[in-house]
Amino acid sequence: MRGGSRAERFAPYVLVAPAILIIVVLRLYPLLLGVNFSFTGDGERNGQTVGLDNYLELIDDPLFRTALGNVGLLVLLLPVAVAIPGLLATFIYLKVPGHRFYRSVYFFPAVLSPVIVGAIFNLLLAFDGPVNAVFGAVGISPVDWLGNPDVAMFVVVGVHIWATFGMALVVFLAGFATLDAALLDAARVDGASLPQVIRHVIVPGLSRTIAFVAVTTMVGMLTSMFGLLYVMTSGGPEGSTYLPEYYIWIQQGQMNRPALASAASTVLFVIMLVVGLLQVKLLRRAGGED
Amino acid sequence: MKQRALWSAVLVVGLATAGCGSASDTGSSSGGSTDKLVVWDWKSGEPSAAPYIEKAKADFATKHPDVTVEFVAQPFDQYYTLLGAAIQSGKGPDVMLFNGGGQIRDRVDALVPLDEYVAEDKQRLAGWDAFSKDGKVYASPVTLQGHPIYYNKALYEKAGLDPASPATTWDKFLADCAAIGKAGAKCFALGNKEGAGIQFWMSALGSGILTAQEYDDWIAGKRDWNSPNVKRIFELWKEAGDAGLNNEGANSTAMFNDSFALFQSGKAAHVIGLMSDVGHWKDFNEFLTPEKLGVMNAPVVTAGTTPSLAYDGGIGYGVAKWTKDPKVAADLVRSLTSTGALQAFYADAGAIAADTTIDVSQAGPAAATIVAALQSGKPALHVALSSKTLDLMGRVSQQLLSGSISVDEAVKQLAASDQAG
Amino acid sequence: MSRIRLSRWLLAIPMSLLALATIYPLLFTVNVAMKTRRDYILDRFSLTDTLRWDNISAAWNSVGMDRYFLNSLIVVTSSVVLLLLLGSMAGFALSQLRFRGSSALFLGCLAGLFVPFQVIMVPLARIMADTALIDTYPGLVLVFVAQFLPFTVFLMTSYYKTIPREVIDAARIDGNSVYGVYRRIMLPLGTPALLSVGILNALFCWNDVLMSLVMMPSADHRTLMVGVTSLRGQYSDDIPTFASGVLIAALPVLVVYLFLQRQIADGVAAGSTKG
Numbered sequence: 001m002r003g004g005s006r007a008e009r010f011a012p013y014v015l016v017a018p019a020i021l022i023i024v025v026l027r028l029y030p031l032l033l034g035v036n037f038s039f040t041g042d043g044e045r046n047g048q049t050v051g052l053d054n055y056l057e058l059i060d061d062p063l064f065r066t067a068l069g070n071v072g073l074l075v076l077l078l079p080v081a082v083a084i085p086g087l088l089a090t091f092i093y094l095k096v097p098g099h100r101f102y103r104s105v106y107f108f109p110a111v112l113s114p115v116i117v118g119a120i121f122n123l124l125l126a127f128d129g130p131v132n133a134v135f136g137a138v139g140i141s142p143v144d145w146l147g148n149p150d151v152a153m154f155v156v157v158g159v160h161i162w163a164t165f166g167m168a169l170v171v172f173l174a175g176f177a178t179l180d181a182a183l184l185d186a187a188r189v190d191g192a193s194l195p196q197v198i199r200h201v202i203v204p205g206l207s208r209t210i211a212f213v214a215v216t217t218m219v220g221m222l223t224s225m226f227g228l229l230y231v232m233t234s235g236g237p238e239g240s241t242y243l244p245e246y247y248i249w250i251q252q253g254q255m256n257r258p259a260l261a262s263a264a265s266t267v268l269f270v271i272m273l274v275v276g277l278l279q280v281k282l283l284r285r286a287g288g289e290d
Numbered sequence: 291m292k293q294r295a296l297w298s299a300v301l302v303v304g305l306a307t308a309g310c311g312s313a314s315d316t317g318s319s320s321g322g323s324t325d326k327l328v329v330w331d332w333k334s335g336e337p338s339a340a341p342y343i344e345k346a347k348a349d350f351a352t353k354h355p356d357v358t359v360e361f362v363a364q365p366f367d368q369y370y371t372l373l374g375a376a377i378q379s380g381k382g383p384d385v386m387l388f389n390g391g392g393q394i395r396d397r398v399d400a401l402v403p404l405d406e407y408v409a410e411d412k413q414r415l416a417g418w419d420a421f422s423k424d425g426k427v428y429a430s431p432v433t434l435q436g437h438p439i440y441y442n443k444a445l446y447e448k449a450g451l452d453p454a455s456p457a458t459t460w461d462k463f464l465a466d467c468a469a470i471g472k473a474g475a476k477c478f479a480l481g482n483k484e485g486a487g488i489q490f491w492m493s494a495l496g497s498g499i500l501t502a503q504e505y506d507d508w509i510a511g512k513r514d515w516n517s518p519n520v521k522r523i524f525e526l527w528k529e530a531g532d533a534g535l536n537n538e539g540a541n542s543t544a545m546f547n548d549s550f551a552l553f554q555s556g557k558a559a560h561v562i563g564l565m566s567d568v569g570h571w572k573d574f575n576e577f578l579t580p581e582k583l584g585v586m587n588a589p590v591v592t593a594g595t596t597p598s599l600a601y602d603g604g605i606g607y608g609v610a611k612w613t614k615d616p617k618v619a620a621d622l623v624r625s626l627t628s629t630g631a632l633q634a635f636y637a638d639a640g641a642i643a644a645d646t647t648i649d650v651s652q653a654g655p656a657a658a659t660i661v662a663a664l665q666s667g668k669p670a671l672h673v674a675l676s677s678k679t680l681d682l683m684g685r686v687s688q689q690l691l692s693g694s695i696s697v698d699e700a701v702k703q704l705a706a707s708d709q710a711g
Numbered sequence: 712m713s714r715i716r717l718s719r720w721l722l723a724i725p726m727s728l729l730a731l732a733t734i735y736p737l738l739f740t741v742n743v744a745m746k747t748r749r750d751y752i753l754d755r756f757s758l759t760d761t762l763r764w765d766n767i768s769a770a771w772n773s774v775g776m777d778r779y780f781l782n783s784l785i786v787v788t789s790s791v792v793l794l795l796l797l798g799s800m801a802g803f804a805l806s807q808l809r810f811r812g813s814s815a816l817f818l819g820c821l822a823g824l825f826v827p828f829q830v831i832m833v834p835l836a837r838i839m840a841d842t843a844l845i846d847t848y849p850g851l852v853l854v855f856v857a858q859f860l861p862f863t864v865f866l867m868t869s870y871y872k873t874i875p876r877e878v879i880d881a882a883r884i885d886g887n888s889v890y891g892v893y894r895r896i897m898l899p900l901g902t903p904a905l906l907s908v909g910i911l912n913a914l915f916c917w918n919d920v921l922m923s924l925v926m927m928p929s930a931d932h933r934t935l936m937v938g939v940t941s942l943r944g945q946y947s948d949d950i951p952t953f954a955s956g957v958l959i960a961a962l963p964v965l966v967v968y969l970f971l972q973r974q975i976a977d978g979v980a981a982g983s984t985k986g
Contacts (some may be wrong), residue, residue, distance in 0.1 A: 012810040012887035019801035019864055020816055023823040026835065026857035031768065031826050033834035043396075088726070097723045101730065107968050108733045110914060111961040113939070116954060120736050123755050126548070127539025146483070147542030149692070156873070162732070167911055171866065173975060174907035178873035208869035210829050215824070217863060223827050230367055234484045237541045238688045248829045253371035255395040255677050258378060258833065265830030272825035280821075328929075335941040336949075362930045365920065365940040372924060379837050382928075513892065551752045576749070 031269065038262035046259075054263035064264065067242040068271075070153055074221045074243075077157055077276060081212050081221070085165040089172030090202055093179075094194075103173070108168035113225025117163050122146070122232060125155065149240035152233055156241055159232065160225050167220075168213045175209030211283035215276050223271055244268040305390040321436065326358050327613075327622055329332040330373070331387035332606070333639075335363030342635040350625035354618055373397070380628040384613040385622055388429050390420025390603040392677040400506060401428040406619035415627060415644040417603025419669060429608035430627045431644035432635065433566040436601025437487060438660050438672060440574055442475075443582040445559040449473035456586035460498070460526075467535050470559045477535040479558035481549030483542055485684015490562040492523055492683075493600040493670035498588035499523055500671075509669050515705030519592055520697075524690060526591065531691040541688045544669045545569075554578065565642040567606050571656040574639030580654030585663075599663035600670035679707045712885025715925045736960075753952050770942060772952035778931055779938040780959075786848055786923075786934060787916045790855040794912050795905050803897045807879055808889070817868065823861035828921060836925050851926045851934075853927070855916045863908050870904035871897065898929040906975045912970055918962055935960050 041050040058064045092099040103221065109117060124131055125145035145155050179202070188199050203210070203221035226245050233241040235250070244264055252261035329382040333339045347359055362383065364372055370393065376382025377400040388394040394401075403426040412418070417431035443453035449469040457463035467477035480487050497505060500519050514520065523578065530536060539556055543549050550569040553561035554577035563569040574583045588597035607626050625631065632643035636650065642660060650657050672680060681706055689695035743751060744766050745759040770776065805817045806812070835854065836845065844850030878900075882892045896906075923934040935940075939956035942949075 008889055012804040012808040012813070015800040015804035015893070016816055019860055020819060022797070022857050023820055023860055026853060027826050027831060030838060031832035034830040079729040091722050096719045096726060098727065103732045103972060104969055105733050111958045111964045111968070113738060113918065113960070116740055116959050117736060118955045119950065122544065124932050126571070127542060144542050145540045145929055146849050147539050167914070170907045170910060170975070174903045177903040178870065198828065198938065207896045208872060212866055212869050219824055232927055235484060236485060236685065236688055238694070239685045242729065245827065245829070249371065250681070250762060252374055252829065253368070256374060258374055261918035262830060265827050269830060273822060276821070276825055360930055362928070363941045368921060368924060373834055375833050375925060378833050379840060381840055557752055583722070
């Protein structure tokens with residue numbers, strides 16, 4: 001297995017090449033074609049170059065603006081979506097009574113199809129459903145969880161977090177493998193409280209994992225909530241739960257506007273790229289590395 | 291390890307060079323071959339559609355024994371996205387299912403006009419208009435879809451009303467609703483989560499609100515949004531909501547199928563349902579029994595109007611322009627709309643089939659009433675609107691129910707959208 | 712010490728409640744799968760009074776589910792193996808080896824993470840059709856690998872960064888080539904991350920609908936989730952049959968997870984004692 005120095009020098013490129021090539025050929029190159037497509041027209045102007053028309057139409061569309069506003073909301077809710085699996089993984093790592101059991105069952109929602117998850121929560125959160133029945137029993141007036149434009153988005157995001165935190169948990173648990181147990185023991189001997197242990201030992205030790213979970217959770221929220229939205233709200237009420245992904249689906253499938261959908265996808269890509277890279281930077285700095 | 295890494299790299303490079311050269315082709319290549327036809331739909335996966343598919347296949351096999359047919363059932367939520375991808379790349383099924391109205395009209399560029407192939411079926415089948423554009427037919431109708439007002443006779447009896455004579459005027463209808471409310475049920479089961487509730491409302495009640503002239507003009511594309519009668523459609527929608535005629539939380543209740551379940555379980559006395567697929571006479575017969583299920587005409591709102599049933603072609607099969615031999619594909623469409631196949635579809639899937647010669651006397655009084663009303667029926671008002679306007683109408687209808695918009699403002703927005711596109 | 716022990720017991724209460732909330736939907740789905748369509752419409756929550764397996768067998772027998780199951784198994788297994796191999800190779804190089812352009816290459820991988828599938832769907836379908844890879848197992852495997860590779864590389868890179876460079880230096884002094892280090896050091900040390908990312912990739916690929924639909928158009932090449940999703944028509948209210956399909960599709964993932972999470976836990980334990 002010993003290679004010459006020449007082979008050794010090329011070794012890193014050989015190791016990276018397959019991954020890079022696949023990503024470039026099957027993701028970045030089609031992206032370029034897709035972006036290109038967003039400058040052409042739909043319907044009667046099919047195939048013609050229309051410049052920025054699609055983008056101007058997007059800016060004009062109040063629905064797309066709502067969708068972008070909701071992206072902002074998701075970014076604000078992101079810390080919650082990361083903290084929940086992070087804390088749960090910490091407790092499991094610290095061997096809270098029953099940790100083996102929790103570790104097994106917290107993954108359950110992730111294996112169910114979003115259609116089923118959405119259907120279950122539709123029933124639970126129906127106006128005459130069990131949640132409002134409990135509210136009524138303790139004297140709180142019922143809430144139209146999925147029919148009130150001020151509430152619905154939070155409900156859907158909540159269900160999404162609930163349905164996916166098991167995946168982030170798996171990543172966090174793998175991250176704990178890299179944590180130096182000696183530090184933790186030392187903190188305990190010093191009589192540190194749980195919040196202190198989390199703040200001074202676990203968060204710095206897991207900064208890379210946290211950054212990773214933050215980025216992938218955001219990507220998940222922006223690209224895989226379609227199933228839940230479709231079943232739970234159909235983008236409503238009053239268009240309040242539109243996300244770019246849902247908008248793209250409507251334009252592409254229902255309105256037969258593929259080029260406009262491409263423009264919306266391009267905007268979504270740029271937003272994710274910017275927010276994602278900012279996150280990586282911020283979290284790296286917070287973790288005190290590089 | 292080294293070899294394996296190199297091997298992967300070689301594979302990918304090979305793929306890359308192959309891919310780069312021809313990624314922007316003309317899209318004229320064909321996906322079809324003459325000895326095999328591929329059909330896309332969202333129906334053939336359902337067990338209740340199996341006898342229909344069998345019948346159609348058998349009929350086609352007698353005409354073209356050497357051609358095999360493959361049915362690919364797609365998930366409905368991604369159906370038009372997939373179809374769009376197929377159309378853009380010029381590769382796709384030979385025959386495909388469409389909903390009537392905007393969904394097919396937006397995509398006629400990818401379809402073969404069928405007039406010369408299906409001329410013989412023109413008389414036997416109804417519902418062609420929903421699959422036509424600029425005087426050409428692009429698909430043969432399989433079912434008829436429309437919006438009868440169903441009512442629960444048992445609840446009428448409980449409320450002390452005569453189930454044999456439902457209200458014929460709006461005022462009488464409101465009085466009946468009050469009686470039903472006293473008996474502990476809601477007047478309407480309404481699901482407006484998808485924004486479809488307003489569409490059904492408009493089409494089911496429209497013939498009692500718009501004058502005959504206004505109705506025909508609307509369908510013909512001359513829509514006068516300033517007419518007080520058009521505005522009345524939305525006023526009634528709002529009034530019904532404000533008066534508590536609907537189940538609570540209508541904006542978060544799915545039409546499919548939570549609102550139908552409310553009607554089926556006797557919690558509401560009326561529902562504006564469908565004729566085919568689901569939420570129809572067959573479903574309701576099953577839960578309420580055929581004797582207790584009634585179908586009523588729209589109550590007269592504007593004096594002098596004659597209410598009629600609103601219906602159009604529901605779903606139909608069209609032929610892709612990239613298919614090798616359109617004649618063979620059109621023959622498959624004809625088999626899919628043959629009397630024998632549609633008979634099976636009506637009986638097992640519970641649809642009002644497009645074939646008007648099918649005997650429905652076994653299906654109970656409600657289905658008989660609907661079929662009898664087809665003669666004087668008219669196209670549904672909402673089907674004439676563009677997908678974009680329908681989408682907007684769904685949202686403003688939710689705002690009307692929640693009170694965050696006025697009727698004037700709603701009609702103004704809709705008029706702008708309708709006139710723009 | 713005792714404060715932590717007390718708070719552990721206090722924490723067990725909300726964690727148990729959450730556990731209930733995560734088990735309930737699965738139980739609900741099992742319950743619904745046992746019901747008739749009629750029972751479901753009349754009362755969705757009540758416990759089924761009969762144990763009916765008809766829905767499960769109806770879902771399984773509907774349209775060649777056994778074939779779809781096999782397709783899924785082949786495609787998902789190959790994809791995950793390839794993802795782990797390529798992801799760990801790239802992760803190792805990007806985290807531990809110094810070479811020109813490494814940060815640019817890392818950013819390139821990362822950019823792939825942010826490409827929504829919708830925007831590349833049509834161009835990608837065309838590339839696949841032109842290379843005759845559409846409707847083939849390798850075609851879908853490549854699409855899966857491309858979709859989830861950025862995620863995998865990202866995770867493996869951040870995981871391998873935590874391995875002290877001395878470990879690698881020591882192995883090099885022992886006479887290992889770069890590839891030897893990868894095989895003898897990085898692969899074994901990466902086990903917890905590889906297992907985790909393997910589970911997640913398996914789940915993503917197994918549950919995918921859209922990519923499989925676009926890349927495998929013909930009926931007998933479908934994957935299991937596509938078959939299950941197609942059980943729902945436009946307005947279908949036959950939720951019990953659909954729930955049965957979901958259960959059939961969920962079971963393999965669940966079994967694999969329950970089996971592998973033990974290994975991950977052991978890996979975590981092994982890792983935490985190494986310091």
